[in-house]
Amino acid sequence: MNYFPDEVVEHVFDFITSHKDRNSVSLVCKSWYKIERYSRQRVFIGNCYSITPQRLIARFPGLKSLTLKGKPHFADFNLVPHDWGGFVDPWIKALAKSRIGLEELRLKRMVVSDDSLELLSKSFPNFKSLVLVSCDGFTTDGVAAIAANCRFLRELDLQENEVEDHRGHWLSCFPESCTSLVSLNFACLKGEINLASLERLVARSPNLKSLRLNRVVPLDTLQKLLMRAPQLVDLGIGSYVDDPSSEVFSKLKAVIQLCNSIRSLSGFLEVAPCCMSAIYPICENLTFLNLSYAPGLQGNDLTKLVQHCRKLQRLWILDCIGDKGLGVVASTCKELQELRVFPSDPFDAGNAAVTEEGLVLISAGCPKLNSLLYFCHQMTNAALITVAKNCTNFIRFRLCILDPVKADPVTNQPLDEGFGAIVRSNKSLKRLSLSGLLTDQVFLYIGMYAKKLEMLSIAFAGDSNKGMLYVLNGCKKLRKLEIRDCPFGDVALLEDMGKYETMRSLWMSSCEVTLGACKILAKKMSSLNVEIINESEQLEFSLDDRLLVDKMYLYRTLVGHRKDKPEYVLLL
């Protein structure tokens, strides 16, 4: 079927970069499969237990960039025990043994050890980029190994990891010869670092575009760093505290004026609101502003800042901005595409935070809005219906009402109609998270209208198995389904077992699924791993099939049971 020599086909494939497209291309015929696999450089593995490193290496000898995800999403909320799995060690060991010239490794929710990092740093001479998101298990010693040994390191990006800090020597481990850094993000590290080393590092990194500092970097160091790196595009500020009348602060104000490439601003981990005015000059050009880790800023500080950000496309903020503040965002940020409003104090319901009013204002003012994460105290059907009228471009819609089963406070009705309106009018919706009082009806709507939906998160919702069945039957593109505390049971689980082969994973916790049903599913579907996580000792003694399962996580896999499961995981 090939009218062209392989080299030509391969050249054409060079233009096909998305994982989905390359996967499709590889399925066309044997010849294309072969050409594609030899030319593939970037591989994304959404579940590290779906395949083994050995098979990856065998299929893609030209691999340069690997992305791996480990624990299920609900691990973020402490629903998955600490040592459940997701270890990167076997992957790094296998890659190190092979002839793969790894250049980039991106991990999310995986357990990473210092030994792994050291092996990584020593095994791949061209290694350029390490991105760790929500990982744990390592210390700054591992980070030091990367700094010391990766001679051509371009990117070291640590996002929201739990890292044990052994004090700041890691930064001093970058050799003097290292001048290749483009991106350095160590905001999640807690400990002290050598500030002079940091200044020298930045001074000898002419390509540095992204720098995110941790909390211990003080304002006067920030000023010196910006002097050295006025070309920065992305800046994360650590500590931003000083006396506005000080000389250092004046110097900072002056140097910030020179930093006209900054498009992305984050951090302010420690902040004195009176110093914020120095930032206003760069606000005009900002496209991304993340103040969600800056609890030191009050509502009116935030509002004043946002008024200067006319070009903003993405805004992550705390709910102390209030509905009024969101109104200011709505009238200022006409280019806004993504909004995330996080709770500043999840346990204090008394604080006036944001409600449905703020969301309605945003939907009315920001026509380009396509991605939302919104923590609020209450929501009404009327508001959601209005939002659905104003915004029809949502790709991600995640609403979290802090009281998990709260009804519409005006009508006392469930929020079925509101969410129904959202899915009906947003035909491109790929990700949805529900909350509030919800019956089976909302799932009927989701199954009917959310035809492009890929990920759905449900908590404390529904009345019966019908709810889950509407979703499984209607959402043809569903890849990830995660459910907690819903009255869904065996009937829903077992109705269409083949469906799970079309999905990456299913999580169900505190639902009404029995051990017996899980066993049936596992027996029938050899391509699925069905894991039962049960931390009470009961399961060991009583294998009664009628027992309700506490937590079940199932995922499709090509390689059967994993060998690294902890004691409390039962693999059926």
Place this chain on the structure above:
Amino acid sequence: MGKEGLGLEITDLRLGLPGANSDSGHRCDVMIDKNEKKRAFSEISEDDVEEGNRKKTTIKNQVVGWPPVCSYRKKNSFSDKDGSAKASKMYVKVSMDGAPFLRKIDLGMHEGYSHLAKALEKLFGEALRNAESCEFVPIYEDKDGDWMLVGDVPWEMFMESCKRLRIMKSADAKGFGVLRSKEALN
């Protein structure tokens, strides 16, 4: 997996109840087998998920794992606002029987008892290795001046009330008058 200690197996120091099973024959440790350790910590563990119960245990009227804010964010964006000491500088003295000098440790830098145990292992590994075969018990002096056994109360409560730490030989514990908190005794 679940890499415990730092290779100092011989001198493992665990925060646990004295007199627990030590079926491994290691010296100088208060060893508890893994399951017991889980149970011992289940009362004090911050995420009550570890209890294995399906009941929704509440902390300040909240449900386990709700609101769905990732744990990193929970630890890093709220405490400041309450002005609750930014949980950063809470240095207390740590003494160990038989060690020539005391150390200081920042309680705020640790996220729980297991972190603390690891840190103590690091500080006193040397001294533990040199000591003769004996068992140790971690105790702390609280705000009232009483010596309490480490591990009974929730971590945050411990952080607030701990004034100093002592790693005591359990042989001495018998005559010392160490109090247990009411919660642990129930």
